[in-house]
Amino acid sequence: MAESWVDAAERIGVDLHLDPAGPGGRRAALIRALREAVRGGRLPPGTRLPPYRSLAADLGVARNTVADAYAELVAEGWLTARQGSGTRVAMGVPTTPPAQGARARDVRPAGRRPPAEVPSRARGPLHDLRQGTPDASSFPRSAWLASYRRALQEAPHEVFGPGDPAGRRELREALAEYLARARGVRAEPGRIVICSGFAHALRLLFAPGGAVLRGPLAVEGYGLGFHRGLLASAGVRTVPLPLDADGARVERLARERAVLLTPAHQFPTGGPLHANRRTTVIDWARARDALVLEDDYDGEFRYDRKPVGAVQGLDPERVIYLGSVSKSLSPAVRLGWMVLPERYVGAVLAAKGEREAWASVLDQLSLADLIRSGAYDRHVRRMRQRYRGRRDRLVEALAVRAPHVEVTGIAAGLHAVLRLPPGTERSVVEAAARQGVALDGLDAFRHPDGDTAAQDGLVVGYATPAEHAYGAALEALCGILTPGPDPVPVRDPGPAPTPR
Incomplete structure (x- = not known):
């Protein structure tokens, strides 16, 4: 069977059928034809396009005409161009085939005009700004591949047998050193238990029957509903604590058996737990023989403040420290850890079972090598600089386009909270969904029993989009917050420089 033109284009970037006709000159016609080919599904995301010279020769136009058309579509977010990889159709661009005989409309993906329809869940959003x-x-x-290869080559034969539920000693030793150095955690390998992430840790700590911990559990007035649902399914009652500028109001703690906090960067409102409240919560735990569960979900990413150490460092026997690589590396690497008071290690291991059933042993060894080699630190520093650049671009764009919107919670983390006028959150979230922008409203994180005053806002994950798609996502967001006939374009300086 003859190879189709799409297959050929993907294979070597040639044989692209286009019909650049219509008003506006050859450049405008070529831009229109390429957009229609992408939107109609003839050029799927990731397809490599012909070089300038090849396409110009095929179409009988000047090489500069093709170069200018490519550059325009890169700026609009339809294409990406990287040295050594050529020009390709951008990932995440909508590919909705038109109806039979219908002509695809000229709609830009950056939110400058509303799309004809809301993208389906199957295709995903045009712009993903979820936290x-x-x-x-x-x-x-x-770096991961290099560590994986070294781990595989150096692994003893017993690695390929049943796994230790505590986790590989190599990873626990690497974590003990790293957490002490980077987060101020006081730990030794024997007190660390590897798990597959924060949710898995909660399931182990609050397993049905209360083998390790039981409720009631105090939580912050804003947090992930998924975690509250997980606890509720285990029969754990959660008691919300009000929040203010200094974090959770821990002086409200009473007869709860434990409290779950995000002290380095409150999720989702932002800001660290004040030093006085850190001391207060430790004093409460000692007086009540209670526990503090410390969720250090993005503790590595801070920008405008000195590093905030872990609360666990104040009293390792009263704090269970919980962390993972879901923010620093990827949620696809299903690895997390618990740093436990000594008296809880046996109970957690009993809840986990006799064999490791969750976390890949080879992934554990790879992460241990990544940490020991220094590659993990280098990656975190590189991403810290990149995310800070994205945060700054968000703040600058909103200052120009939507000065009425207050941006908070940005000294650390991977998201920002955009404060909205009272009564407007729901309409803004719905408008965003209609225009293919996925983001969360602040109210979605509010505890249903909390007495913290409800505030309208958006939780915007500026780390989520790929680098080439971030400018278009910002443009779409600002277009939603400042609707009008002639929106001011958002300056897109391009990808942040990669530190050496």
Whole structure:
């Protein structure tokens, strides 16, 4: 069977059928034809396009005409261009085939005009600004592959047998050193238990029957509903604590058996737990023989403040420290850890079972090597600079386009909270969904029983989009917050420089 033109284009970037006709000159006609080919599904995301010279020769136009058309479509977000990889159709661009005989409309993906329809869940949003996910395109593939190879080559034969439920000793030793150095955690390998992430840790700590911990559990007035649902399914009652500028109001703690906090960067409102409240919560735990569960979900990413150490460092026997690589590396690497008071290690291991059933042993060894080699630190520093650049671009764009919107919670983390006028959150979230922009409203994180005053706002994950798509996502967001006939374009300086 003859190879189709799409297959050929993907294979070597040639044989692209286009019909650049219509008003506006050859450049405008070529831009229109390329957009229609992408939107109609003839050029799927990731397809490599012909070089300038080849396409110009095929179409009988000047090489500069093709170069200018490519550059325009890169700026609009339809295409990406990287040295050594050529020009390709951008990932995430909508590919909705038109109805039979219908002509695809000229609609830009950057939100300058509303799309004809809301993208379906199957295709995903045009612009993903949801919190909780790092830039998937920035995963350190080369470093991870090198560590994986070394781990595989050096692994003893017993690695390929049943896994230790505590986790590989190599990873626990590497984590003990790293957490002490980077987060001020006081730990030794024997007190660390490896798990598959924060949710898995909660399931182990609050397993049905209360083998390890039981409720009631105090939580912050704003947090992930998924975690509250997980606890509720285990029969754990959660008691919300009000929040203010200094974090959770821990002086309200009473007869709860434990409290779950995000002290380095409150999720999702932002800001660290004040030093006085850190001392207060430790004093409460000692007086009540209670526990503090410390969720250090993005503790590595701080920008405009000195590093905030872990609360666990104040009293390792009263704090269970919980962490993972879901923000620093990827949620696809299902690895997390618990640093436990000594008296809880046996109970957690009993809840986990006799064999490791969750976390890949080879992934554990790879992460241990990544940490020991220094590659993990280098990746975190690189991403810290990149995410800070994205945060700054968000703040600058909103200052120009939407000065009425207050941006908070940005000294650390991977998201920002945009404060909205009272009564407007729902309409803004719905408008965003209609225009293919996925983001969360602040109210979605509010505890249903909380007495913290409800505030309208958006939780914007500026780390989620790929680097090439971030400018278009900002444009779409600003277009939603400042609707009008002639929106001011958002300056897109391009990808942040990669530190050496």
